[in-house]
Amino acid sequence: MTGKLGPKALLEYHARPYLRLPAVTPLRFRQPMLRTSRRGFLRQAGAAAMLLPIGAVWARSSERRSLSLVHTHTGERLSTVYFEGNQYLASELTRINWLLRDFRTGDVHPIDPAVLDILADLRTLADRDGAYEVISGYRSPKTNAELHRRSSGVAEHSLHLEGRAIDVRLPGFPTERLHEFALGMRRGGVGFYPSSDFVHLDNGRIRHW
Numbered sequence: 001m002t003g004k005l006g007p008k009a010l011l012e013y014h015a016r017p018y019l020r021l022p023a024v025t026p027l028r029f030r031q032p033m034l035r036t037s038r039r040g041f042l043r044q045a046g047a048a049a050m051l052l053p054i055g056a057v058w059a060r061s062s063e064r065r066s067l068s069l070v071h072t073h074t075g076e077r078l079s080t081v082y083f084e085g086n087q088y089l090a091s092e093l094t095r096i097n098w099l100l101r102d103f104r105t106g107d108v109h110p111i112d113p114a115v116l117d118i119l120a121d122l123r124t125l126a127d128r129d130g131a132y133e134v135i136s137g138y139r140s141p142k143t144n145a146e147l148h149r150r151s152s153g154v155a156e157h158s159l160h161l162e163g164r165a166i167d168v169r170l171p172g173f174p175t176e177r178l179h180e181f182a183l184g185m186r187r188g189g190v191g192f193y194p195s196s197d198f199v200h201l202d203n204g205r206i207r208h209w
């Protein structure tokens with residue numbers, strides 16, 4: 001099996017609940033539906049774990065996670081396999097951290113790999129393998145304070161300050177659909193900025209705006 005897992009394979013290996021949920025509008029995508037399906041999901045996940053064939057165990061241990069990024073402000077591009085076998089690749093994370101630095105101040109900060117995994121899985125769900133356009137990755141306290149002063153859309157204690165958030169769009173894929181998929185993943189905060197055409201993704205508390 002190649003390293004790129006399709007949505008079906010991801011479902012089998014991770015049995016993540018969001019993959020079972022239909023793509024619906026955010027308004028209809030509310031807690032009650034998730035709560036009622038939770039028990040069923042856990043039952044299915046348990047059954048799936050018992051039925052995993054030997055081949056699946058091998059496939060999981062050889063998992064590769066890849067990303068392509070282009071930063072809209074610096075024009076820098078990166079295509080990387082940042083996770084292989086059973087580990088994150090430090091040298092690739094370093095390259096990613098550099099691309100996602102605060103381009104205004106030059107400050108580099110580690111980006112939480114969980115955010116990268118959200119991006120990788122979201123791209124798989126969208127069935128795209130092109131590069132994300134990055135609007136904002138890490139933000140230094142100085143930059144965030146300046147942006148917060150200028151725009152009510154920038155939170156004072158943004159997770160961008162911790163390297164746990166990213167603002168992206170996926171060229172060729174409607175950003176509102178990307179937003180719906182991200183909501184369905186339930187892996188953290190999701191914000192939609194239609195006028196600027198991007199989604200904010202973070203691995204903090206599950207919430208949306």
Ligand SMILES: [Zn+2]
Nearest residue numbers: 165166167200
């Ligand atoms: Zn953001």
